[in-house]
Amino acid sequence: MDAFSAVKTSLDTAKTAVKGLIKIEASKEVAEALEKLQDANEKLFDMRDTLFNLQQENQNLKTELQEKEDWEKKKADYELVETEAGAILYAYTGEPKHFACPVCIESKKEIHPLQPKNNKESSLMECKACDKQFRRLPYTPQPPKRIIQSKGWT
Ligand SMILES: [Zn+2]
Numbered sequence: 001m002d003a004f005s006a007v008k009t010s011l012d013t014a015k016t017a018v019k020g021l022i023k024i025e026a027s028k029e030v031a032e033a034l035e036k037l038q039d040a041n042e043k044l045f046d047m048r049d050t051l052f053n054l055q056q057e058n059q060n061l062k063t064e065l066q067e068k069e070d071w072e073k074k075k076a077d078y079e080l081v082e083t084e085a086g087a088i089l090y091a092y093t094g095e096p097k098h099f100a101c102p103v104c105i106e107s108k109k110e111i112h113p114l115q116p117k118n119n120k121e122s123s124l125m126e127c128k129a130c131d132k133q134f135r136r137l138p139y140t141p142q143p144p145k146r147i148i149q150s151k152g153w154t
Pocket of ligand 1: 101
């Protein structure tokens with residue numbers, strides 16, 4: 001082997017080594033790029049998940065707000081009043097006039113008109129939804145059926 005050939009062989013060997021190094025370096029870069037891509041993909045997936053949750057939450061809040069507005073609008077037609085007998089009830093400001101159950105309005109956000117307990121003139125009114133009774137008119141004692149000793153009943 002002459003000197004020229006020896007130098008050429010050395011150069012070839014060096015070239016091959018450099019090419020190998022370049023390949024290794026390229027593989028590392030590709031692997032790193034893939035890893036970064038996977039990280040980005042996971043982040044994207046997490047962001048989609050977050051976005052979905054936020055959209056869901058937004059929808060729920062919109063529905064909740066709409067329900068609240070609907071309820072406030074419905075309730076605005078009623079005002080809190082005190083009956084002659086001292087019961088605190090909701091009274092409809094429109095027609096037909098009626099009282100509504102304060103228990104159902106306050107606890108269940110439902111409007112249930114109160115109905116006379118037995119007859120139209122009854123001083124008691126009841127809620128058919130929760131069975132609570134309210135006194136509309138002051139209690140007027142009825143004369144006893146039989147008077148044993150008169151104490152002012154007429
Ligand atoms: Zn009720």
